[in-house]
Amino acid sequence: MSKMASFPFILETNADTKVLLLLHTKNHHHHRSLKFPLKYNTMNALAFDPSETRRGDGRLHYRCKRHNIRAVGKSVGASNEDKDESEDADDMLKGTIEKSKKVIALQRNLLQQIAERKKLFSSINSDSLPESEGGSISYEHGVKSLSSDSKPQKIAINRGNAVESQSGGIALSNDIRYSEEEILDAAFVGKEEYDKLIPAETTSSRIYFNEQLQNRRYETIMPVALPNFLSYSTKTSTPKVENQEGGSGLSAKVVSNEANKVESKDEKTPPLAGANAMNIILVAAECAPWSKTGGLGDVAGSLPKALARRGHRVMVVAPRYGTYAEPQDAGIRKRYKVDGQDMEVMYFQTYIDGVDFVFIDNPIFHHLEKNIYGGNRMDILKRMVLFCKAAVEVPWHVPCGGVCYGDGNLVFIANDWHTALLPVYLKAYYHDHGLMKYTRSVLVIHNIAHQGRGSVDDFKYLDLPEHYKEIFKLYDPVGGYHLNIFAAGLKTVNQIVTVSHGYAWELKTSEGGWGLHGIINDNDWKLRGIVNGVDNKEWNPRFDVHLTSDGYTNYSLETLQSGKRQCKAALQKELGLPVRDDVPVIAFIGRLDQQKGVDLIAEAIPWMMGQDVQLIMLGSGRPDLEEMLRQFENQNHDKVRGWVGFSVKMAHRITAGSDILLMPSRFEPCGLNQLYAMNYGTVPVVHAVGGLRDTVQPFDPFNESGLGWTFDSAEASKLMHALGNCLWTYRDYKKSWEGLQRRGMTQDLSWDNAAQQYEEVLVAAKYQW
Numbered sequence: 001m002s003k004m005a006s007f008p009f010i011l012e013t014n015a016d017t018k019v020l021l022l023l024h025t026k027n028h029h030h031h032r033s034l035k036f037p038l039k040y041n042t043m044n045a046l047a048f049d050p051s052e053t054r055r056g057d058g059r060l061h062y063r064c065k066r067h068n069i070r071a072v073g074k075s076v077g078a079s080n081e082d083k084d085e086s087e088d089a090d091d092m093l094k095g096t097i098e099k100s101k102k103v104i105a106l107q108r109n110l111l112q113q114i115a116e117r118k119k120l121f122s123s124i125n126s127d128s129l130p131e132s133e134g135g136s137i138s139y140e141h142g143v144k145s146l147s148s149d150s151k152p153q154k155i156a157i158n159r160g161n162a163v164e165s166q167s168g169g170i171a172l173s174n175d176i177r178y179s180e181e182e183i184l185d186a187a188f189v190g191k192e193e194y195d196k197l198i199p200a201e202t203t204s205s206r207i208y209f210n211e212q213l214q215n216r217r218y219e220t221i222m223p224v225a226l227p228n229f230l231s232y233s234t235k236t237s238t239p240k241v242e243n244q245e246g247g248s249g250l251s252a253k254v255v256s257n258e259a260n261k262v263e264s265k266d267e268k269t270p271p272l273a274g275a276n277a278m279n280i281i282l283v284a285a286e287c288a289p290w291s292k293t294g295g296l297g298d299v300a301g302s303l304p305k306a307l308a309r310r311g312h313r314v315m316v317v318a319p320r321y322g323t324y325a326e327p328q329d330a331g332i333r334k335r336y337k338v339d340g341q342d343m344e345v346m347y348f349q350t351y352i353d354g355v356d357f358v359f360i361d362n363p364i365f366h367h368l369e370k371n372i373y374g375g376n377r378m379d380i381l382k383r384m385v386l387f388c389k390a391a392v393e394v395p396w397h398v399p400c401g402g403v404c405y406g407d408g409n410l411v412f413i414a415n416d417w418h419t420a421l422l423p424v425y426l427k428a429y430y431h432d433h434g435l436m437k438y439t440r441s442v443l444v445i446h447n448i449a450h451q452g453r454g455s456v457d458d459f460k461y462l463d464l465p466e467h468y469k470e471i472f473k474l475y476d477p478v479g480g481y482h483l484n485i486f487a488a489g490l491k492t493v494n495q496i497v498t499v500s501h502g503y504a505w506e507l508k509t510s511e512g513g514w515g516l517h518g519i520i521n522d523n524d525w526k527l528r529g530i531v532n533g534v535d536n537k538e539w540n541p542r543f544d545v546h547l548t549s550d551g552y553t554n555y556s557l558e559t560l561q562s563g564k565r566q567c568k569a570a571l572q573k574e575l576g577l578p579v580r581d582d583v584p585v586i587a588f589i590g591r592l593d594q595q596k597g598v599d600l601i602a603e604a605i606p607w608m609m610g611q612d613v614q615l616i617m618l619g620s621g622r623p624d625l626e627e628m629l630r631q632f633e634n635q636n637h638d639k640v641r642g643w644v645g646f647s648v649k650m651a652h653r654i655t656a657g658s659d660i661l662l663m664p665s666r667f668e669p670c671g672l673n674q675l676y677a678m679n680y681g682t683v684p685v686v687h688a689v690g691g692l693r694d695t696v697q698p699f700d701p702f703n704e705s706g707l708g709w710t711f712d713s714a715e716a717s718k719l720m721h722a723l724g725n726c727l728w729t730y731r732d733y734k735k736s737w738e739g740l741q742r743r744g745m746t747q748d749l750s751w752d753n754a755a756q757q758y759e760e761v762l763v764a765a766k767y768q769w
């Protein structure tokens, strides 16, 4: 040390003086003691407390109370001993610089990987990417190739495994999970530990960081800071980085800024499925927008896209009921036997939003788009036998993007009784013969009320070995033994999902299981409830294409009041109702059958008509209920509109233009309309059952919380009571009403949440034997 200033003092600089610092840091969580050399000019701003400074053992001891730092200083060149220590210090300094460089290189590498993953996501996810990236994008039989001037790369979707980046970044085999402590310690540990922590093949490894770590704010006085690159899909603050050496040519701050840029481009990107990425084929009797009679169509059209966004290779297989614009003939013909008759199928396919849509074509499906489940029992059964037989072989026969999915790392998602034969065929035709060994299946229950029941004799149409008959046989106290397709599917499949937690519970009761509760209880170990999501492209007031004409308008949370008012006026005008902003508009949308509780509305109509309200009902189904709707309108022409039919456009417009959505369902596995309603600032009044109970938290006026009104049993009086309270709040408590609307609109109802949970089920199925 060249000189000591008078106290209190600031350490003065001198070119060849080094200070060996013994650092004791302390915070609420841990004590750390570490040793490393610094050039003393890095700390020349530290004021030391004179009372703590003392001289002894030939070295200078300083203590800084404010920073809780003790310093032991030595002059370089003062003696041999000093020299040794100084050289030690030099070595340590060099070591630290080396480590810093390595960590910065690691950061740069990881940032590249992050950027590539982001691109991969965007390319799967977004149609608008080509413009925003300034590159070009081409779909070539499902292989999406993306080129941009700055960073040419090709992303190929691979057979048998999910996603691979050919530009060398992402893929691969090793899973390394770093805990928070490990990352923090990376800056402190010695070389051996450091090398253990960051293996040489890091660049070809998947690196995961737990969420806590991603969200944490890090500040450290160490020269190397790691944290910002850890925040892949969540926001973090920029860490404080003090890189004194700067020898790498890339400052950590630059690295951090790049990470922020990458992040801000697409903040809501969900995480990749990572090592869980697999091939998924969802098989359903309907798929929106091509075919839809209700919620199943919506789910088949939306869930696969959310799974694809997670990095899975995803296909939807549905029957081709009509002539669709996008899907093209894949040029493949296969024959299947149904009831002893050879039937040839063709395959039409298209690739949209990262999903392969394959439609199975045969004349028995034609002209049924408006009557998917129409015809007699045998007609439906034959359609479903053909459909399931063909669907289970699609991964072999239909090359999507030039490459078939294959049967390794493959999971089928079957839906409701219509496709419950698929897991049975998978087992009987393939697994039992050592084929498709690694293919698994999941069965989703959207509605247990429809089960594919028939006479036991119908078993012969299923084309299965005789010993399979037993799993189809079910005893019914009324009808005796019968054939039950849902029952066989539930027993055979690897995992079962239903569309809400509440319904998962109800299915196990004799009231909710519709005769299948015994089987569901037996298979409880493989049952899970996952609440449906909302397709935020389709059902979003901000982008809704049905709100762009006829006086309607798109709106968002910010423009909720004016936007909704305009939509309400447009709806009243379109339906010929008095255009009044102050009258509450109550809506019902749904299939007209016993399930939806339309009869409860009928009972409540006289009371409702005594109120100053407007009621709009849209539905189709049972002829007697359709007639009832017409009557409501005829008898209350100034207040009621009963639209009989199936109109997607009107469903959207009614959801946007109404104030209240009524869902008095007797049972409701999930219910999508109440979710759509909340997304549009329309307040739901529902029977608290199944998914309705799960998704509509009752309004609490004392705490200004909740999302709508619920009633606890399917009775008209309860409906009136709940609706009465709702109307009262609408009229007299505007602030509370706005709160309800806002809370509804700000929920995250996206499919991404559900997709993540589905992924867990698919993984469970994959590792099930």
Ligand SMILES: Nc1ncnc2c1ncn2[C@@H]1O[C@H](COP(=O)(O)OP(=O)(O)O[C@H]2O[C@H](CO)[C@@H](O)[C@H](O)[C@H]2O)[C@@H](O)[C@H]1O
Pocket: 293, 294, 295, 296, 298, 299, 446, 447, 499, 532, 589, 590, 591, 618, 619, 620, 645, 646, 647, 648, 651, 668, 669, 670, 671, 672, 673, 691
């Ligand atoms: N007349 C009409 N015109 C236009 N659109 C109409 C319509 N009638 C109904 N829809 C639309 O069909 C869908 C109905 O979905 P739901 O989930 O409410 O009921 P559904 O009983 O069909 O579905 C079953 O499967 C879904 C999906 O899992 C579960 O949510 C649900 O509880 C279960 O009963 C909505 O998109 C709705 O707008």
